[in-house]
Amino acid sequence: METRNNPVCRILxxxxxxxxxxxxxxxxxxMVAAVSEAGALGVLGPNAGPKIIDGRKVPxxxxxxxxxxxxxxxxSKPVGINIFSDHEDATRAYAMKTIAAAKANDVNIYxxxxxxxxxxxxxxxxxGGIIVHRELTPTPQSAREAEEHGADIIVATGIDEGGMIPSGCMGTFTAVPAIVDAVKSVPVMAAGGINDIRGVRAxxxxxxxxxxxxxxxxxxDECPAAQVVKDMIVAGSGDELLAVTTNERSLPTPAAIDYHRRLMAGEPAEEIHKExxxxxxLGPAMLHGDVNTGIVSVNTGISSIRSIKPVAAIVAELMADFNG
Ligand SMILES: Cc1cc2nc3c(=O)[nH]c(=O)nc-3n(C[C@H](O)[C@H](O)[C@H](O)COP(=O)(O)O)c2cc1C
Structure with missing residues (x-):
């Protein structure tokens, strides 16, 4: 597939x-630089870099x-930065600082x-920034509104994803066409459970x-996740995932088994989330490998991930249909 006319490539x-x-x-x-060097967009997330857990919510x-x-x-390729947006004053203030830091480093994709x-x-x-808008729980209406407000790209995430999962019931297969149909002209990207070229084609x-x-x-290779976590993914399967709160799942670490048992016994999800x-x-287990204390959040499709590779090889495999 030619990417010369792909709107996502054009915008990013x-x-x-x-x-x-x-x-x-x-x-x-x-990791971020390796992704961008490979021709995709690397995006810096929260708590990047230092291998410390210092209790701060955000860096x-x-x-x-x-x-x-x-x-x-x-x-020198394009890179992006993550911004949270939940109408809290502290989050908003942090977003403003992030925008200043991004500007100072010639980063303009948010x-x-x-x-x-x-x-x-x-x-x-x-x-002068570009906005890639991803609702935690995307709906056709929120996508339409984001487009009207000037979002450059909309991401439609299904509950198949790793990380904080949407509150609704929509999987990637249903969320994507619903949002594609809802927007007028802004391009939609699919998120959730895409691990190989079959997912990209779908x-x-x-x-x-x-x-x-x-x-x-x-x-x-470049991801700073603990080796034990990488090994768990390569050996694991999505059907092992346990709900630990309403919006979080984990592979069955000792900590996750305990949270899951308590959730099923009726303990409020908010209390477990706070704990x-x-x-x-995600720091203790995913970065430091302490699976007794932490949870391991991944998508439901990990049975199709059976190898640890350089970022460039992953990008090349996912994008094998495209000649950029
Ligand atoms: C371990 C983990 C942590 C995540 N943390 C964040 C985050 O801090 N901010 C964010 O915008 N997305 C975050 N995400 C990404 C989203 O949840 C994203 O939609 C997802 O990774 C795409 O789905 P996939 O994991 O199925 O490929 C995280 C994902 C994972 C797996």
Whole structure:
């Protein structure tokens, strides 16, 4: 497939219509730069870089700035940055600092996760930025509204995904066409459970014009995830996943088995979520390999991931149908 006329490539300035989803804790300059060098869009996520768990919800502007300048020493290709948007003052203030750090490092693609926020949109647009809008629970209506507000690309995420899963029931196979049909002209990217070329083909058959992939990149050489986590994915299967809260699943680590048992026994999901966050969220297990304390969040399609490879090989495999 020719990508010259692909709208996602045109908007992002990339060779391929592929975004590496930002992943909390398990991302750093080396991985992001490798993705961008391979022709896709690498995106820096929260808590990138330093191998510490310091209790802060989000990294500081300084930390992001350091990691972004490391990226800029590795690649001059387009890269993106993650922005949260939930109408909380603290989140908004953090978004503003992130936008300043991105601008200072010549980064202008913002992968926004959450709901539309007028102030954040305005700040990004004033900085000359591109908005990739991903609702945590995407709906046709929210996609239409994001388009009207000026989103450049919409991501349709199904409950198959790794990370914080949508609250609704829509899988990737149903979310993507529903959102493709809802928007007027903005391109839609598919997220959730896309681990190989079959998933990419399915996404395009459903009307997506790009794919947004997280879990597959955990099993890259460059991803700073703990080796034990990479091994669990390569040996694992999506049917082993356990619900640990309403919006979080995990491979069956000792911690996840305990959370799941308590959730099934009726303990409020919010209480369990608070406990997971108090222990460092995805950091302890996914970054440091402490599976007794932490959870391992991946998508439901991991049985099609059977190898750990360089980022460039993963991008080449996913994008084998495209000649950029
Ligand atoms: C371990 C993990 C952590 C994630 N953390 C974030 C995050 O902090 N911010 C964000 O916007 N997306 C995050 N995501 C990405 C999304 O949830 C994304 O939709 C997803 O990775 C794409 O689906 P896939 O994992 O099935 O490929 C994370 C995903 C994973 C697997």
């Amino acid at each position: 300035g990339t060779r391929y219509p592929l975004i590496q989803a930002p992943m909390n804790w398990i991302n750093n300059a080396a 500081t502007q300084e930390r992001i700035g350091i990691e972004l300048s490391r990226i800029r020493n590795l690649t 992968c926004l996760v959450g709901t539309y926020d007028e102030l954040i949109y305005k700040a990004i647009k004033e900085a 996404a395009f058959a459903l009307g997506a014009q790009g794919v947004y992939v997280g879990t597959r990149f955990i099993t890259s 997971i966050m108090a222990k460092g969220g």
